[in-house]
Amino acid sequence: MAELSSVHHLLVSSVNNSNRCDRSLREVITNNDLNWVKAIETARYHGIIPLFYYRLLKENLTSLIPQDIVEVLRRDYYSNVFSSIKTYDALQNPLRIFCDSNIEVIVLKGAALAETLYPEIALRPFGDIDVLVREKDWSKIKETLQELDFRAYGRDIIDLPPKLTKFDTVEHMHFFNDQGINLELHFDLLQLGFSMKSIDEIWKCSGRAQIAGVDVQILSPEYQLLHLCVHLNKHGYRRLIWFADILNLLRSQRFDWEKLRTIARTEGVLAPVYFTLYYINLFFDELVPSFVMKSLKPSFIKRFVWQRIWPAEKVVGFDGVREVGLVFNREHPDRWLFPNLILTGRIIEKLHYLGRKVFPTTEFISRKYLDGGQSISFFSYIYYYLRRLKNRLNQHRKSIVNKFFKIKIEHKLPRQGAKKTGLEDKEVRR
Numbered sequence: 001m002a003e004l005s006s007v008h009h010l011l012v013s014s015v016n017n018s019n020r021c022d023r024s025l026r027e028v029i030t031n032n033d034l035n036w037v038k039a040i041e042t043a044r045y046h047g048i049i050p051l052f053y054y055r056l057l058k059e060n061l062t063s064l065i066p067q068d069i070v071e072v073l074r075r076d077y078y079s080n081v082f083s084s085i086k087t088y089d090a091l092q093n094p095l096r097i098f099c100d101s102n103i104e105v106i107v108l109k110g111a112a113l114a115e116t117l118y119p120e121i122a123l124r125p126f127g128d129i130d131v132l133v134r135e136k137d138w139s140k141i142k143e144t145l146q147e148l149d150f151r152a153y154g155r156d157i158i159d160l161p162p163k164l165t166k167f168d169t170v171e172h173m174h175f176f177n178d179q180g181i182n183l184e185l186h187f188d189l190l191q192l193g194f195s196m197k198s199i200d201e202i203w204k205c206s207g208r209a210q211i212a213g214v215d216v217q218i219l220s221p222e223y224q225l226l227h228l229c230v231h232l233n234k235h236g237y238r239r240l241i242w243f244a245d246i247l248n249l250l251r252s253q254r255f256d257w258e259k260l261r262t263i264a265r266t267e268g269v270l271a272p273v274y275f276t277l278y279y280i281n282l283f284f285d286e287l288v289p290s291f292v293m294k295s296l297k298p299s300f301i302k303r304f305v306w307q308r309i310w311p312a313e314k315v316v317g318f319d320g321v322r323e324v325g326l327v328f329n330r331e332h333p334d335r336w337l338f339p340n341l342i343l344t345g346r347i348i349e350k351l352h353y354l355g356r357k358v359f360p361t362t363e364f365i366s367r368k369y370l371d372g373g374q375s376i377s378f379f380s381y382i383y384y385y386l387r388r389l390k391n392r393l394n395q396h397r398k399s400i401v402n403k404f405f406k407i408k409i410e411h412k413l414p415r416q417g418a419k420k421t422g423l424e425d426k427e428v429r430r
């Protein structure tokens with residue numbers, strides 16, 4: 001397996017002080033000839049500058065680092081402090097109104113994790129406010145969003161689209177308001193292109209926490225871990241802050257491992273859960289017991305396909321592919337269909353969905369293109385197929401145009417090794 005680069009080794013150590021190499025953050029700083037400009041740029045990309053600066057202060061290590069680098073870290077840290085305070089202050093009113101309107105919401109990702117897993121909210125940067133909501137509450141949600149002056153990106157707040165099958169789902173919708181809140185509503189937790197089988201169970205076993213001063217629902221430890229593992233895998237293991245979320249969750253919560261295995265098997269996500277926890281154990285302490293890893297281990301064919309898509313050198317380099325294989329692409333089901341069926345299963349349900357794409361129900365066409373109450377005719381089906389053909393041709397044309405301009409742009413880019421500018425001219429090494 002590929003080794004961590006010196007910069008990545010530094011950042012992994014800043015997330016956890018007892019990694020597999022058994023070297024403290026002090027040892028990593030003093031025993032490496034680090035490119036500090038690159039280290040700061042990489043830490044900023046991984047979203048862990050606040051964590052890095054916090055560790056340096058806590059362990060009195062700032063004297064070991066060039067002072068201009070410490071100043072950059074300090075500015076970024078306090079910038080995130082002010083940003084977090086502003087975001088939580090703006091979030092308080094929407095959450096309170098949702099609760100007063102009897103709309104159930106489960107706060108997800110950064111907004112929930114910063115308050116429940118980290119010693120300071122500033123240590124977990126986040127942008128969007130992610131919340132899980134129920135589809136059946138959409139009419140109330142729509143009214144509340146309009147009351148709060150939220151707007152959808154590029155369009156008015158509309159009704160939810162019709163479904164081809166019962167497992168079809170609207171995965172998420174984006175809204176924003178003048179207070180700077182970017183709200184992302186999730187109707188499905190995992191967002192793998194198909195609705196979860198256990199979606200109702202998520203609500204039944206949810207916990208509660210104070211988020212932005214409001215008592216709201218959060219995920220149970222098992223569903224939280226499942227969500228974070230799948231999210232990290234889906235996004236190609238590209239950011240260390242997502243590893244840090246799982247690390248802090250594992251250290252702060254107790255788990256019903258049998259329940260986790262049952263949920264993962266039901267939802268067809270044994271492979272992403274198993275391999276994510278495998279790399280958590282590899283980078284950090286072995287927090288997940290061996291008997292749990294053994295119980296989560298997927299079949300040989302799933303392991304083989306997973307490792308072909310996300311080879312070890314890509315994961316260790318934090319450069320895996322995104323979404324490929326895990327997400328069932330409903331618009332282009334031919335893309336990575338067989339790896340998806342092998343990794344996540346639910347073959348009969350997905351084949352049924354593909355069949356309905358070709359032969360949709362009359363109810364679907366009526367709701368999609370009419371007002372939902374009109375009867376449809378043979379020509380309605382002709383219209384449906386012509387619309388699908390038009391969409392595919394438009395997507396194909398856009399793909400060709402994008403490839404053309406990409407080739408043109410790359411042709412004009414300077415060759416690697418050409419004269420560099422900016423921060424690279426002022427590299428600070430130690």
